[in-house]
Amino acid sequence: MMGVPFEARPFAINWHFLRQTKEVMDKEVIKVRGGNRLCGKVHISGAKNSVLKLMAASILADGTSTITNVPNISDVHMMAEVLEHLGAHVSPLQNGRLSIDASKVEPKETPYDLVNKLRASIAVLGPLLARFGEATVSMPGGCLIGSRSINMHLDGLASLGVTNELVRGNIVARTKLGTLNGANVRLPFASVGATENLMLAATRAQGITTIENAAREPEIVDLANFLIQMGVNIVGAGSPTICVYGAECILPVQEYKTVGDRIEAGTYLVAGALTGGPITVTGVCPQHLLMPLRKLREFGCHCECSDDGVDNSSITIRGIDLKEGSTRLKPTDIQTLPYPGFPTDLQPQFMVLAAIANGSSVITENVFENRFMFANELNRMGAEISIEGHHALIKGVRNLSGAPVEASDLRAGAGLLLAGLVAEGTSIVNKIGHIDRGYEQIVDRLAALGADIERLTL
Numbered sequence: 001m002m003g004v005p006f007e008a009r010p011f012a013i014n015w016h017f018l019r020q021t022k023e024v025m026d027k028e029v030i031k032v033r034g035g036n037r038l039c040g041k042v043h044i045s046g047a048k049n050s051v052l053k054l055m056a057a058s059i060l061a062d063g064t065s066t067i068t069n070v071p072n073i074s075d076v077h078m079m080a081e082v083l084e085h086l087g088a089h090v091s092p093l094q095n096g097r098l099s100i101d102a103s104k105v106e107p108k109e110t111p112y113d114l115v116n117k118l119r120a121s122i123a124v125l126g127p128l129l130a131r132f133g134e135a136t137v138s139m140p141g142g143c144l145i146g147s148r149s150i151n152m153h154l155d156g157l158a159s160l161g162v163t164n165e166l167v168r169g170n171i172v173a174r175t176k177l178g179t180l181n182g183a184n185v186r187l188p189f190a191s192v193g194a195t196e197n198l199m200l201a202a203t204r205a206q207g208i209t210t211i212e213n214a215a216r217e218p219e220i221v222d223l224a225n226f227l228i229q230m231g232v233n234i235v236g237a238g239s240p241t242i243c244v245y246g247a248e249c250i251l252p253v254q255e256y257k258t259v260g261d262r263i264e265a266g267t268y269l270v271a272g273a274l275t276g277g278p279i280t281v282t283g284v285c286p287q288h289l290l291m292p293l294r295k296l297r298e299f300g301c302h303c304e305c306s307d308d309g310v311d312n313s314s315i316t317i318r319g320i321d322l323k324e325g326s327t328r329l330k331p332t333d334i335q336t337l338p339y340p341g342f343p344t345d346l347q348p349q350f351m352v353l354a355a356i357a358n359g360s361s362v363i364t365e366n367v368f369e370n371r372f373m374f375a376n377e378l379n380r381m382g383a384e385i386s387i388e389g390h391h392a393l394i395k396g397v398r399n400l401s402g403a404p405v406e407a408s409d410l411r412a413g414a415g416l417l418l419a420g421l422v423a424e425g426t427s428i429v430n431k432i433g434h435i436d437r438g439y440e441q442i443v444d445r446l447a448a449l450g451a452d453i454e455r456l457t458l
Helices: 017-026 048-060 074-085 119-132 151-159 192-202 218-229 262-275 286-298 344-355 373-380 410-422 442-448
Strands: 028-033 040-043 064-068 098-101 134-138 162-167 170-175 184-186 208-212 233-235 241-245 279-282 302-306 314-318 360-364 384-388 391-395 404-406 426-430 452-457
Touching (some): 028 410, 048 074, 048 098, 048 192, 048 218, 074 119, 119 134, 119 170, 119 192, 151 170, 151 184, 192 208, 192 218, 192 241, 218 241, 262 279, 262 344, 286 302, 286 314, 344 360, 344 410, 373 404, 373 410, 410 442, 410 452, 442 452
Parallel strands (some): 040 279, 184 208, 404 426
Antiparallel strands (some): 028 452, 134 170, 279 314, 360 391, 384 391
């Protein structure tokens, strides 16, 4: 059955939605009946991993910044609550458009009950230090996929003249003399979060800040472009060396469009690879997915790209039809690495492909040590996966079986939905609040492509 393009509906967010509906959300599950071929078109939302940092960056300026292409996901709700706690006024989200008035922001302590749910909230540390010279931020939480120490953030900020101490679970950071000073900082690992916090803090530092071994992700470039529109001179974003020239005056951004979400796009491409397709994703730059597309081709899928600017670009995937043909997906090995390597956020989804491939694959996780928690749930569905250190040894099986499973984190939840699409029988995915953190209306979008899927309240 041919799918139809998913059309986003107008909506307005109540920023206290999460707290008011938490009891209901805890009881919700997603039911998937496998076996349908998915095909059609999906327009990709703005990148979760970018928009949260753009929201944090908005508090650098005394005024109102407007961000467009903002996804309706729970992480955006939570970041809005963090900013409102600091004194910002966050407008209702209408058709992906969000305005943040930061004129009354103060360096208040960010509360544990919010920061513990959202790792990205640590991104307010840099802009608060830049604007006020002080910040108190609770130790961050988020998905339980690894320790993700913030030592690199703090060590880098110390180079700019920031002192910090841990007080009752809070990071209390201050500039030594009321100002930040440009410095040369070399990161021991190309950390996205540390790179972002250093960029944000350096916007008001005196002189030039050079970040070596900087993260190169498209979301880093997106943040740099946003800061450039605020009046900050930044050179080298997207390369291993970024130079930030401190600005005396930072202005709000009249309007900025968030880059497309390459991880969401990759998730839907895997859905097409698993079920046959064709599925076309639009609104994302194919250049941001070069390594995942390479691996999809190694699995035996056919990918076509049209790169005519982000608004007109598309990627179409045709997988191997497991129902009508005798050929199965080919096995392939994957190792996660910082961009432009294979993204860790697509590792669980691609593990589903390896789980039904005709042969053995090895996936090596080099970024988050606990990312393999997902494998146990996939084994409940009939996969044959064994873990040895940071390697997953996967012996492909012909069929997965529907089962009740539990999402341990955001990307694991997406992987379980994908597994349910090709499993025999019915799968029930629990703890779907993780999925809501990063995927806008994923049940409706998969259903529009032809999936037999529904969201239920127990």
